[in-house]
Amino acid sequence: MSRSIFSFALLVLCLTSAARLTTAQVVTPNPKPTNCENHIAVLEAANHDAGKDGLIILIGRLGRGDNKPDLNRHRLQSARAYLTDYLSARSTNTIVIAEGEKVEGYGRIEIYVGGKLYYVFAIKANADLAVGSCEPADLDDARQRELRKKLYPWLYPKQPRKARKPATKR
Amino acid sequence: MSAVRPSPEDSSVDLHGSGGGALTSGSWKMDETVADSAQSTTSESIVTTTPGETTSDPQNPGQTRQPPTDPQCDARIAAIFGGQGAVAATVDEPPGVNAGAARYRYDHLAGQGVFHIYTDANGSDKVTGLFIPPGGRLVSGGEYNNHGDTENYFRFSYTSRPYKGVQISLLHVGGTHGGEVDGQYLGNFHREKNAMGSVRIGNIAGPGGEGEGYNHTHVKVYFNGRLTDPRKVFCK
Numbered sequence: 551m552s553r554s555i556f557s558f559a560l561l562v563l564c565l566t567s568a569a570r571l572t573t574a575q576v577v578t579p580n581p582k583p584t585n586c587e588n589h590i591a592v593l594e595a596a597n598h599d600a601g602k603d604g605l606i607i608l609i610g611r612l613g614r615g616d617n618k619p620d621l622n623r624h625r626l627q628s629a630r631a632y633l634t635d636y637l638s639a640r641s642t643n644t645i646v647i648a649e650g651e652k653v654e655g656y657g658r659i660e661i662y663v664g665g666k667l668y669y670v671f672a673i674k675a676n677a678d679l680a681v682g683s684c685e686p687a688d689l690d691d692a693r694q695r696e697l698r699k700k701l702y703p704w705l706y707p708k709q710p711r712k713a714r715k716p717a718t719k720r
Numbered sequence: 721m722s723a724v725r726p727s728p729e730d731s732s733v734d735l736h737g738s739g740g741g742a743l744t745s746g747s748w749k750m751d752e753t754v755a756d757s758a759q760s761t762t763s764e765s766i767v768t769t770t771p772g773e774t775t776s777d778p779q780n781p782g783q784t785r786q787p788p789t790d791p792q793c794d795a796r797i798a799a800i801f802g803g804q805g806a807v808a809a810t811v812d813e814p815p816g817v818n819a820g821a822a823r824y825r826y827d828h829l830a831g832q833g834v835f836h837i838y839t840d841a842n843g844s845d846k847v848t849g850l851f852i853p854p855g856g857r858l859v860s861g862g863e864y865n866n867h868g869d870t871e872n873y874f875r876f877s878y879t880s881r882p883y884k885g886v887q888i889s890l891l892h893v894g895g896t897h898g899g900e901v902d903g904q905y906l907g908n909f910h911r912e913k914n915a916m917g918s919v920r921i922g923n924i925a926g927p928g929g930e931g932e933g934y935n936h937t938h939v940k941v942y943f944n945g946r947l948t949d950p951r952k953v954f955c956k
Contacts, residue, residue: 587928587938588818679867680869684866685889
């Protein structure tokens with residue numbers, strides 16, 4: 551029941567978002583993994599084509615070789631955070647993320663803009679979605695280090711605060 | 721897998737990976753110079769910005785306005801860093817590159833102290849030389865893991881005019897060898913120079929910069945340790 555309500559809501563969201571698609575992306579039926587530079591170029595294009603208040607829908611699907619826990623959620627979170635936190639290009643309420651059924655072959659993230667399939671990222675088995683500066687962490691400055699944590703927060707677990715030692719008398 | 725940084729104890733750099741293995745035997749003292757002399761192609765001083773100061777501060781891209789692209793400067797950067805047919809971008813990517821994607825990329829390019837240089841106006845899969853101004857010394861580099869993808873970078877430092885204080889990190893460098901994806905060590909191009917007198921270090925587009933219609937190298941520019949809009953360094 552709840553699944554059908556969710557599907558209906560998703561369909562409504564797709565249909566009611568304005569058809570602002572201005573740049574058609576080529577959607578191949580069996581996409582191959584690309585790289586970070588392509589991921590961010592496509593996400594920025596989707597952001598542009600959706601318009602500031604338009605809706606972007608991201609559907610994550612695990613692939614045959616994906617078996618890490620939370621992988622789908624992590625990939626979706628990184629894609630959304632790239633637009634909302636890294637670029638500060640749009641608000642979180644203009645991006646809907648959802649997990650779909652598992653697929654054969656590579657895991658994927660489907661991007662919908664204006665209610666239409668816009669692009670499909672294929673992702674190597676058990677890999678996170680590479681986004682951000684596309685540079686090695688060695689080259690990060692302080693700002694990049696903080697942004698990297700927003701893209702991949704599970705890689706940077708918060709350290710528990712150390713309990714203060716009670717002052718000792720000398 | 722991760723990039724190898726030369727240790728301070730090492731005493732020599734093998735720029736091309738022969739012998740003891742490129743950067744694993746590198747030098748913290750930067751004792752391998754890519755070119756013999758720092759011949760001046762530009763002579764002006766380099767102006768950097770402080771956070772929040774101007775419209776093009778790479779340290780604070782969130783505070784920027786949209787700056788216009790500068791085709792003349794892009795052409796100059798392409799001439800300095802590229803071989804025949806290379807095209808560069810600091811704000812807008814060329815219309816023939818990565819068809820269908822957004823042209824305006826300031827936040828990924830000049831806004832982060834970066835420019836892209838493509839094999840040609842269409843980012844074709846072809847061999848186009850990648851050059852750097854003479855006088856650069858290899859500081860660090862090699863392959864690194866970008867969330868499951870093996871990519872590469874090489875960082876050079878300048879200590880003499882006209883680029884004194886400048887560092888450049890070139891990512892996705894082709895014409896390399898060794899490592900997991902042949903990206904660990906720079907190739908040997910026998911100090912080949914382009915029309916601007918720059919020295920060849922490889923090919924445009926290597927690991928992480930390959931893609932249909934999007935073959936490019938990503939170049940990050942620092943001045944005195946700060947990310948700097950490449951136009952302020954190479955077009956003043």
